[in-house]
Amino acid sequence: MNLERYEFFDSNDYYDYEFYSEGPKGRIRKLVTFAKIPGTEPPIFNLAFGDRFADTGELDDMSITNNLDRDIVLSTVANTINTFCDHHGNHYIYVEGSTPSRTRLYQMGIAGLWEEICLDFEVYGLKDNGWHEFKPNRINYDAFLVKRK
Amino acid sequence: MSTTVKERNTMKGFGPGVVSSDVKSHANDPAVLRQVEKAMETLKRVGLPKQKNK
Numbered sequence: 001m002n003l004e005r006y007e008f009f010d011s012n013d014y015y016d017y018e019f020y021s022e023g024p025k026g027r028i029r030k031l032v033t034f035a036k037i038p039g040t041e042p043p044i045f046n047l048a049f050g051d052r053f054a055d056t057g058e059l060d061d062m063s064i065t066n067n068l069d070r071d072i073v074l075s076t077v078a079n080t081i082n083t084f085c086d087h088h089g090n091h092y093i094y095v096e097g098s099t100p101s102r103t104r105l106y107q108m109g110i111a112g113l114w115e116e117i118c119l120d121f122e123v124y125g126l127k128d129n130g131w132h133e134f135k136p137n138r139i140n141y142d143a144f145l146v147k148r149k
Numbered sequence: 150m151s152t153t154v155k156e157r158n159t160m161k162g163f164g165p166g167v168v169s170s171d172v173k174s175h176a177n178d179p180a181v182l183r184q185v186e187k188a189m190e191t192l193k194r195v196g197l198p199k200q201k202n203k
Contacts, residue, residue, distance in 0.1 A: 002162045010165075011172040018172050022157045033175040037189050044197075046188045048181045058178040072159060082163050092197065094188045098180070120163075124198045126191070131198035143191060145198060 001082075001116045003075035008032075010080075014087040017080040018052070023067030030073065031059045032080045037094065044092045045084075047146075049077055061098040074109040078117060085148040096143035104140060111136035122147045 008019035017032040029052040034045045050061035067073075081093060097103035107125070110117060114136045117123065123134035125141030134144070175181050 004159045004161055006157075006159055008166040009169040009172050010167070011174065012168060012170065013174075015176065016172050016174055017166060018169075031175055033178070033181050035176045035181055035185050037185055037192060039189060040192065044188075044192060046181070046185045048175070048178075048184045050180060057173065059175045059180045061180040061184065069157065072157065079163055080166070083166055086165075094192065096184065096188065096191070098184070126195065129195050131195065133198075143188075 001075070001078065001120050003078075003113060003116050004072050005076040005079050006072060008076055008080060010083060014084055017083070019076050021065060021067045021069055021073055023065075023069045025065060025067045028065050028067055030076075032077055033059060034084050034088075034093070042091060044094055044145075045088075047077075047081070047093050047095045049095075050098075061102075070105070070109055071112060074106075074113060075116075078113075078121070081146060082120070082148065090148040093146045094143065095146060100142075103142065106144065107141055110134065110144070120149060122149060 006019040008017050015034050019030050021028040031052050033048045037044045037046050050059045051063040053060045124131040124145040125134045126143040127139050127141050
């Protein structure tokens with residue numbers, strides 16, 4: 001994948017990542033966290049993404065930044081998946097927005113970068129209680145499963 | 150405090166990040182716990198994708 005992305009920072013165990021979105025709203029600190037979903041073996045990890053609460057430092061998955069850099073942010077998140085897989089293996093990664101509209105935004109982002117993303121990742125969309133190979137712009141999915149090839 | 154940035158500081162292509170002790174674990178943040186719980190319920194209900202025949 002050869003997309004524009006931000007530099008990012010990893011935790012020592014490669015479960016947590018941070019980077020800064022840059023745009024008209026300023027520099028916004030973004031967090032990506034991979035957490036094992038209990039009861040899954042081989043493990044499946046949930047990818048949580050959002051802004052950092054300034055006061056608590058916790059992940060805020062409800063914030064709306066509108067910093068006009070969605071594709072750069074998404075390719076940076078994709079890069080964190082790649083780094084996570086380098087250190088923890090090519091496991092399924094579950095991604096769902098905190099709201100249906102945010103899941104839709106993720107879908108638009110994946111679709112927009114699909115020609116690059118499909119080179120490195122298998123992506124499945126959840127619809128009607130089943131997983132389907134991701135098809136850009138055809139169906140509104142409820143969640144995504146991503147696995148590095 | 151936010152500042153307006155005229156040019157983005159970006160790079161191209163996959164590459165490693167910078168390991169930093171400033172990056173803390175968020176595994177126990179309320180939003181992460183909520184998402185994991187929801188993901189666990191969904192996966193219990195629908196399972197995994199069918200494997201493709203190679």
